[in-house]
Amino acid sequence: MEDEFAALYLEHQLCFPLYAVSRFTTKIYAPYLEELGVTYPQYLVLLVLWQYGEQSVKDIGQRLYLESNTLTPLLKRLTQKGLVKRERAQADERTVLVSLTEQGQGLREKASLIPQRILGSFQSGAISEGELLAFQKTLHKLLGVLEEKVVGEV
Amino acid sequence: MEDEFAALYLEHQLCFPLYAVSRFTTKIYAPYLEELGVTYPQYLVLLVLWQYGEQSVKDIGQRLYLESNTLTPLLKRLTQKGLVKRERAQADERTVLVSLTEQGQGLREKASLIPQRILGSFQSGAISEGELLAFQKTLHKLLGVLEEKVVGEV
DNA sequence: GTTAAATATATCGCACACGATTTAATCGTA
DNA sequence: TACGATTAAATCGTGTGCGATATATTTAAC
Numbered sequence: 001m002e003d004e005f006a007a008l009y010l011e012h013q014l015c016f017p018l019y020a021v022s023r024f025t026t027k028i029y030a031p032y033l034e035e036l037g038v039t040y041p042q043y044l045v046l047l048v049l050w051q052y053g054e055q056s057v058k059d060i061g062q063r064l065y066l067e068s069n070t071l072t073p074l075l076k077r078l079t080q081k082g083l084v085k086r087e088r089a090q091a092d093e094r095t096v097l098v099s100l101t102e103q104g105q106g107l108r109e110k111a112s113l114i115p116q117r118i119l120g121s122f123q124s125g126a127i128s129e130g131e132l133l134a135f136q137k138t139l140h141k142l143l144g145v146l147e148e149k150v151v152g153e154v
Numbered sequence: 155m156e157d158e159f160a161a162l163y164l165e166h167q168l169c170f171p172l173y174a175v176s177r178f179t180t181k182i183y184a185p186y187l188e189e190l191g192v193t194y195p196q197y198l199v200l201l202v203l204w205q206y207g208e209q210s211v212k213d214i215g216q217r218l219y220l221e222s223n224t225l226t227p228l229l230k231r232l233t234q235k236g237l238v239k240r241e242r243a244q245a246d247e248r249t250v251l252v253s254l255t256e257q258g259q260g261l262r263e264k265a266s267l268i269p270q271r272i273l274g275s276f277q278s279g280a281i282s283e284g285e286l287l288a289f290q291k292t293l294h295k296l297l298g299v300l301e302e303k304v305v306g307e308v
Numbered sequence: 309g310t311t312a313a314a315t316a317t318a319t320c321g322c323a324c325a326c327g328a329t330t331t332a333a334t335c336g337t338a
Numbered sequence: 339t340a341c342g343a344t345t346a347a348a349t350c351g352t353g354t355g356c357g358a359t360a361t362a363t364t365t366a367a368c
Contacts, residue, residue: 026169050159051159051163056316096316122300135296143175146276149275224325
């Protein structure tokens with residue numbers, strides 16, 4: 001019973017579980033991020049600001065693979081919440097430098113507890129720690145491969 | 155030099171690469187789906203209709219982990235394109251049954267070539283076929299674990 | 309030095325996701 | 339059998355993603 005459409009079966013797809021797992025992950029974060037008062041993409045922006053400090057919209061975009069059409073409104077919302085400052089660079093008026101306010105910097109402590117709590121949700125009897133590590137490793141490789149295909153390599 | 159915030163570094167996150175890879179994957183599909191004239195979530199709905207035939211909005215939602223607030227407008231757009239029919243069930247007027255039009259059914263042939271073409275984008279010297287298979291296996295397990303946490307198990 | 313190309317944000321429009329609520333139909337139980 | 343609870347879609351509002359375009363500034367070429 002060969003099925004010429006077997007490749008289209010949902011359970012044979014690689015893309016669908018990626019999409020579903022990604023969405024589920026965001027939902028797992030939701031209650032923790034609610035305590036911080038931010039959404040998941042906003043949390044990602046805070047991550048790069050905590051890690052690298054003041055930087056341009058473009059820098060943030062390159063780190064998160066997002067562009068100004070997504071970041072500009074998002075950053076305005078973070079500004080509204082008092083977590084972030086935006087100002088044009090003196091040297092180059094085209095560039096907008098984004099930096100953390102004291103309040104934004106302060107959230108880092110609270111946030112630092114999240115990853116450990118999240119990890120618990122990913123662990124289970126069905127998946128060993130080694131398997132999860134291997135998964136993470138492949139995921140990073142895949143990110144590199146796809147980045148090249150999608151973003152292009154200049 | 156212990157860093158109390160190391161857990162917040164972008165490259166230590168599991169969530170971010172999942173999010174990025176999922177978005178990249180959608181972009182990889184884009185040119186192929188443009189030939190079909192549908193978006194990626196619309197394509198997923200077609201997948202379950204091709205695979206399981208006529209079914210309710212709720213059935214589709216349970217298979218894709220989406221709810222009526224997302225599906226209703228999406229299905230209206232698929233109807234507009236002439237790919238799908240929506241009608242209330244006789245037996246239970248609350249239920250809306252979704253089925254493929256001839257045109258929607260016809261797209262299956264064209265679509266059946268996509269998975270193979272996509273797979274090429276995921277393959278690379280850096281990732282062996284075995285590694286990709288292991289990745290897919292863990293991904294499915296993860297989907298199961300997270301599904302239980304997020305959707306609940308009733 | 310003026311102007312065309314390049315660059316960095318911003319804006320616009322559309323299509324998801326999703327929490328919350330509403331509407332309509334069906335079910336369950338006293 | 340009436341009526342409250344449950345169920346299935348739909349609606350609403352907010353926040354992304356993202357292709358396409360616009361705006362403003364800087365760079366480069368002449």
